[in-house]
Amino acid sequence: MAQVDDDVALIVLDQITSATARLMPVDRVGAEAARRGITLLVDGAHAPGLLAAPLDGLVCDAWTGNLHKWGCAPRGTAALVARGPLREDLHPLIDSWGAAEPFPDRFDHQGTHDATAWLAAPAALDFVDATWGWETARRYMDELADHGARLVAAAFGLPGTPEGPVDVGMPVPGMRLVRLPExxxxxxxxxxxxxxxxxAELGVEAAFTSFDGVGYLRLSAHVYNTPEDYEHFAAVCVPVVEKWAREAAAAPAPAA
Structure with a gap:
């Protein structure tokens, strides 16, 4: 908030950061933004499913979250929540025959929009709930992410690679950071x-991220993952990533 002055009209804040998998203090920022009369938009892309109740205790003007990530709904499915006077000022980027409807109907009534993903979202959320229960699922994700991060971090043996998962300060269930070789x-x-x-080369889908000039492997865990996924990555993929690091270190510096 030290960066916020009288000219700030809007704050956009991640609820969970993508690059570092860290939970942000959106409740505290929201309370202070409300006190100063500043509009707050919370980007909760990873929150649905990963957090039990992402809007509880949160003071904000608008919140949006993706249901296709941890919620397992079809891609492109998201939720938008708006509160107070801002509701009447929100409009879709493209007007359709529902443009004159009040919020949120004008977002739903898009003439040629395929609503299949939206209609399938409750079934996806209910499936996880009925099969495992969301509380059980989140506990499993968190324990598996811990196991996977320790395993993968221990597999890296190059100098300059810290041992153990990265402490992000405010972790979330199901996601962990491992620092990449220098x-x-x-x-x-x-x-x-x-x-x-x-x-392309390893046949795996992995999230590599960067923050403040440092590269990370962001591990995620869901109910469809097992310890074998991380054991495979540690045994097969980590040695190749280390080879890439050695090649990068040996490469000549680009000409000035």
């Missing part, structure tokens, strides 16, 4: 390139 994934573009390379 020199890998130091920018967002470099991290994205690592993700694409891992898919």
């Amino acid at each position: 020199g890998l994934g130091t920018t967002r573009l470099a991290a994205d390139a690592l993700r694409d390379r891992a898919t």
Whole structure:
């Protein structure tokens, strides 16, 4: 809040950061923003399913969260919550025949929009609840993410790679960070390139991220994951990633 002055009209804040899997103090920021009369939009992309009640105790003007991540709904399915006067000022980017309807109907009544994903979302959420129970599922995700992070972090043996998972300060269930060997994934573009390379050469889908010039492997766990997934990554993929790090360290510096 020290960066907020009288000219700030809108704060956009992640509820859970994508790059570092850290829970942000959105409740405290929301209370202070409300006191100062500043509109707060909370980006809760990872929150539905991962947090039991992402809106409980949260003071904000608008909140949005993806249901296709931890909620297992079809891709592109999200929820939008708006409170107070802001509700009347929110409009879809493209007007359709429902444009004159009040919020939220004008978002739902898009003439050619395929609503299949939205209609399937409750079935996806109910399936997880009926099969495992969301509380049990989150506990399993958290314990498995801990196990996977310890396993993968221990597999990295290059100098400059800290031992153990990264302490992000405010962790969330189901996601953990492991620092990559020095020199890998130091920018967002470099991290994205690592993700694409891992898919092409290793046959795995892995989240490589970057924050403050440091590259990370962001491990996630869901009910469809097992310890064998992380054991495979530690045994098969980590040695290859270490080879990439050695190659990057040996490469000549680009010409000035």
